[in-house]
Amino acid sequence: MYTFSEKSLSYQTQLKKFMNDYIYPNEEFYSQQLTNAQNRFSPLPLVDQLKAKAQEQELWNLFVPPALSEFCKHDGLTNFEYAPLAEIMGRVLWSPEIFNCNAPDTGNMEVFMKYGSPEHQEKWLKPLLAGEIRSSYAMTEPQVASSDATNVELNIQRDGDSWLLNGRKWFITGAMYERTKIFIVMGKSDPENSNRHLQQSQILVPKDTPGLHIIRPLSTLGYDDAPFGHAELRFDNVRVPLDNILLGEGRGFEIAQGRLGPGRMHHCMRLIGATQRALEITCTRVSERRTFGRELSQHQSIREAIATSFAEIEMMRLLVLKSCHKMDEVGAQEARDMIAASKIRIPIMAQTILDRCMQMHGAGGLTSDYFMAEAFNYARWCRQADGPDEVHQMALGKQIILKFSE
Numbered sequence: 001m002y003t004f005s006e007k008s009l010s011y012q013t014q015l016k017k018f019m020n021d022y023i024y025p026n027e028e029f030y031s032q033q034l035t036n037a038q039n040r041f042s043p044l045p046l047v048d049q050l051k052a053k054a055q056e057q058e059l060w061n062l063f064v065p066p067a068l069s070e071f072c073k074h075d076g077l078t079n080f081e082y083a084p085l086a087e088i089m090g091r092v093l094w095s096p097e098i099f100n101c102n103a104p105d106t107g108n109m110e111v112f113m114k115y116g117s118p119e120h121q122e123k124w125l126k127p128l129l130a131g132e133i134r135s136s137y138a139m140t141e142p143q144v145a146s147s148d149a150t151n152v153e154l155n156i157q158r159d160g161d162s163w164l165l166n167g168r169k170w171f172i173t174g175a176m177y178e179r180t181k182i183f184i185v186m187g188k189s190d191p192e193n194s195n196r197h198l199q200q201s202q203i204l205v206p207k208d209t210p211g212l213h214i215i216r217p218l219s220t221l222g223y224d225d226a227p228f229g230h231a232e233l234r235f236d237n238v239r240v241p242l243d244n245i246l247l248g249e250g251r252g253f254e255i256a257q258g259r260l261g262p263g264r265m266h267h268c269m270r271l272i273g274a275t276q277r278a279l280e281i282t283c284t285r286v287s288e289r290r291t292f293g294r295e296l297s298q299h300q301s302i303r304e305a306i307a308t309s310f311a312e313i314e315m316m317r318l319l320v321l322k323s324c325h326k327m328d329e330v331g332a333q334e335a336r337d338m339i340a341a342s343k344i345r346i347p348i349m350a351q352t353i354l355d356r357c358m359q360m361h362g363a364g365g366l367t368s369d370y371f372m373a374e375a376f377n378y379a380r381w382c383r384q385a386d387g388p389d390e391v392h393q394m395a396l397g398k399q400i401i402l403k404f405s406e
Helices: 006-036 045-056 066-071 079-089 095-099 105-115 118-129 252-288 300-330 336-360 362-366 372-382 389-405
Strands: 134-138 155-159 162-173 180-188 200-206 212-218 230-241
Touching: 006 045, 006 079, 006 095, 045 095, 066 105, 079 095, 079 252, 079 300, 105 118, 105 134, 105 252, 118 134, 118 180, 134 162, 162 180, 162 200, 180 252, 200 230, 200 252, 252 300, 252 336, 252 372, 300 336, 336 362, 336 372, 336 389, 362 372
Parallel strands: 134 180, 155 180
Antiparallel strands: 155 162, 162 230, 180 200, 212 230
């Protein structure tokens, strides 16, 4: 059986206490601040207060792995050590930002750590690590199937001492947030290259660059995911210095592959936390409500739903831990089979469990009185984010067939 390190266990204890002391008691207050905000995409005072407390307790940037520990104030945590911490944070959808461990910033910070120049790191990574600014990763486009990253059409042209960007992006998470200051933008700089994986580059575009337009916010199943939000963007002759390229021309696909593996696992970790909490809340609910002369908890159908959900959460957790263990042992590239398996199964299993829990709550389960409907929305869009189910199934199926047929 898997055993966590003393370091991970210590952080788990500290995180649970922080959640009990500061996060759960403030859930209603958070909702009130968001509802009453003049701009739903502006920073909330409560979040800044809690971020300061998390920093004081050194519960900060816990996602940083040992290989990149020079960028944080701890020795780094392996994927396996970090998994239960992300699960704890995932129990409240907005809490990862409190610990500077929210998407898409964790993935973007790792991009800056791995591929950014010293100048990029000073200008953008440093304030990101401090939680002073936020970032977005602009890859998905409305006019092409962006699940195939080589399809992206945003045009990147070299023009003297600048890069010129023209095109559209959408469902760009964090783009609406007032605190977001930098976009990592993927586009085609060499569309005629015979190697389709060398056609793309990634360019840094400050949010206030002339020609970068936020067209509209986008909702998912009616949720605007404020204060981060998702947005459609248009790039009209957006001009940035040549130094704003990451790693070098034609290296965009390589960066995308290096970024997306850990990010997929982080979503899976957080979803386990959301489903675990939903199950716990549902157990309380069915013990308090009565139908047909007895508690809901005494009905066979309810017990079957609870038992099935418990078993599925345990399967999800073990799949994530096995995937993380393999990533730590051989790296994300060699562990892509387990990462794909996690990405294929965990969001849809979480979605199914959350649906069950909503059903056992009756009509209330569909309302904002409980967090499950919004968590269901999160699980559902995770099935599209970082590659849809079908792309991962196709890639994993091919890999497994080759493995056992050779």
